[in-house]
Amino acid sequence: MTAQDVTRHGPGTGPEEIRAVVLRYLARYVDDVAVLDRERLISDGWLDSLAAIGLVAHLERSFGLEVGDEDLELTNFDSLDAVTALVVRKLAG
Amino acid sequence: MSGPDLAQARRLADQLLQPDPGPALGTLVATRHGGLGLSHALHGEVCRLVAETSPSRQALLTVHAMVCRAVGRWGSEELRDRRLPDLATGRTVAAFALSEENAGSDVRSLAIECRPTDDGWELTGEKQWITYGLEADVLLVFAGTERGPLAALVDTSAPGVEVRACPRTSGFAEARLASVRFDRCRVPHDQVVGRVGSGLAHVAADALTLGRLSIAFASWGLARAALRAATQRAVGRHQFGGPLHERQLVRGLLADASVAVDAAQELCRRAARSIDEAGEWLQHDVLTAKLAASRAAATAAATAAQLHGAAGLLEGSPVDVMVRDARVYEVIEGNTQLLQDLVAGQVLARHRSGEDL
Ligand SMILES: Cc1cc2nc3c(=O)[nH]c(=O)nc-3n(C[C@H](O)[C@H](O)[C@H](O)COP(=O)(O)OP(=O)(O)OC[C@H]3O[C@@H](n4cnc5c(N)ncnc54)[C@H](O)[C@@H]3O)c2cc1C
Numbered sequence: 293m294t295a296q297d298v299t300r301h302g303p304g305t306g307p308e309e310i311r312a313v314v315l316r317y318l319a320r321y322v323d324d325v326a327v328l329d330r331e332r333l334i335s336d337g338w339l340d341s342l343a344a345i346g347l348v349a350h351l352e353r354s355f356g357l358e359v360g361d362e363d364l365e366l367t368n369f370d371s372l373d374a375v376t377a378l379v380v381r382k383l384a385g
Numbered sequence: 386m387s388g389p390d391l392a393q394a395r396r397l398a399d400q401l402l403q404p405d406p407g408p409a410l411g412t413l414v415a416t417r418h419g420g421l422g423l424s425h426a427l428h429g430e431v432c433r434l435v436a437e438t439s440p441s442r443q444a445l446l447t448v449h450a451m452v453c454r455a456v457g458r459w460g461s462e463e464l465r466d467r468r469l470p471d472l473a474t475g476r477t478v479a480a481f482a483l484s485e486e487n488a489g490s491d492v493r494s495l496a497i498e499c500r501p502t503d504d505g506w507e508l509t510g511e512k513q514w515i516t517y518g519l520e521a522d523v524l525l526v527f528a529g530t531e532r533g534p535l536a537a538l539v540d541t542s543a544p545g546v547e548v549r550a551c552p553r554t555s556g557f558a559e560a561r562l563a564s565v566r567f568d569r570c571r572v573p574h575d576q577v578v579g580r581v582g583s584g585l586a587h588v589a590a591d592a593l594t595l596g597r598l599s600i601a602f603a604s605w606g607l608a609r610a611a612l613r614a615a616t617q618r619a620v621g622r623h624q625f626g627g628p629l630h631e632r633q634l635v636r637g638l639l640a641d642a643s644v645a646v647d648a649a650q651e652l653c654r655r656a657a658r659s660i661d662e663a664g665e666w667l668q669h670d671v672l673t674a675k676l677a678a679s680r681a682a683a684t685a686a687a688t689a690a691q692l693h694g695a696a697g698l699l700e701g702s703p704v705d706v707m708v709r710d711a712r713v714y715e716v717i718e719g720n721t722q723l724l725q726d727l728v729a730g731q732v733l734a735r736h737r738s739g740e741d742l
Contacts, residue, residue: 316738319737319738320738321734321737334586335533335582337493340730341585341586341587341589342590342668342730342731344587345586345587345590345591345594346668348587348591349663349667353663353665361461361579361580364459364579364582364583364587364588366533366580366582366586369586369587
């Protein structure tokens with residue numbers, strides 16, 4: 293799956309698909325994807341700040357949404373479930 | 386880069402070299418907030434042009450643009466409306482206060498104290514190495530809190546803020562470096578940029594990406610200026626019955642510096658395009674440009690100094706200043722070894738993504 297393949301998921305995209313897109317992105321930054329089931333990916337240092345800031349850009353590109361300051365609570369980005377939930381909320385408007 | 390674009394970049398660079406740069410400081414700020422709304426490609430050219438003359442001065446644009454970027458990207462609408470118009474026009478000068486005595490490359494070890502109060506936060510502790518801190522009206526300060534890292538604007542005129550000159554550094558000697566001591570300095574909630582907890586992972590990381598792009602272009606500018614000085618010397622200085630450039634080993638130095646300068650140019654422009662087009666691998670492109678361009682600056686400056694012989698060792702001579710400034714580029718916004726580490730991380734990420742390198 294290449295970067296091009298994961299772009300342009302719009303409104304109506306289901307949570308499973310969203311989760312898969314996020315997982316594919318985060319998997320770039322770990323050797324063992326099992327790590328990504330953890331709760332505190334950023335605050336415990338499993339992902340560094342480049343991965344974190346890259347994730348914001350990746351979500352914006354992949355789902356055509358805008359991440360604003362109100363979304364920036366770290367809890368929105370600290371686990372796969374949290375990121376998925378954030379995207380679901382934002383796509384629902 | 387088109388002719389009119391370059392002409393605009395030249396005009397802005399000239400303004401930035403004046404004592405009061407004014408609106409030229411608003412390169413990347415959106416026009417609706419009174420800025421110039423330039424592309425990163427054009428901002429980069431401005432950085433490059435200013436650094437060809439003065440890396441110390443260019444540093445002002447780097448840090449000011451980083452703070453503008455943080456406020457513009459992550460500030461609340463109210464904060465943006467309140468602060469950006471004055472930042473965009475240079476009425477307010479901003480600096481970036483991340484480093485501390487024990488937090489250099491490793492910014493997770495921030496130690497400055499930041500306690501919650503009824504209406505915000507209270508800062509106590511010290512920040513150092515703040516470029517243009519002596520001139521700044523406002524600082525973007527990073528601190529750890531019980532709820533994670535925080536980024537906030539702190540006015541240097543606020544009670545409990547003491548700005549002092551930092552001992553003069555050999556490179557960036559004119560960059561007005563300051564140390565700042567905070568003593569129970571109050572920071573109201575409405576000065577916070579982004580959210581508590583995201584100060585490093587998002588606000589700082591994003592600003593540093595722009596910082597790295599700006600430093601990459603500045604390094605390319607310094608490298609160009611150094612290659613020019615080296616070439617002039619190779620043509621003008623005669624030894625052994627002819628100009629230095631007739632010596633094959635001198636030609637080797639010039640060739641290697643020239644290759645480094647050209648590579649820096651292409652990598653800088655690619656990185657800027659990558660940001661402007663929100664490219665999938667923009668971090669990789671920016672890190673690569675910064676690493677390569679800062680090394681190009683070091684290579685070209687060393688060549689220029691070497692070809693100047695004893696004259697190149699005169700303290701404060703143009704090529705001596707280039708060598709010192711080039712050293713700074715290999716230390717700030719991620720030192721060379723840290724950048725190698727991060728570039729390798731991107732190489733691995735691309736490999737894991739299945740994308741061909
Ligand atoms: C002229 C100048 C201007 C500056 N302006 C600002 C500013 O405006 N705002 C601000 O907040 N800070 C500023 N700084 C501080 C600058 O960001 C730090 O100097 C930089 O982060 C490096 O930190 P350090 O000096 O503590 O070096 P250290 O972190 O102690 O590192 C020393 C050396 O160790 C090696 N090293 C470090 N980390 C690694 C690693 N992960 N892998 C391998 N090797 C490593 C490198 O060779 C590095 O050069 C400025 C510094 C200078 C010199």
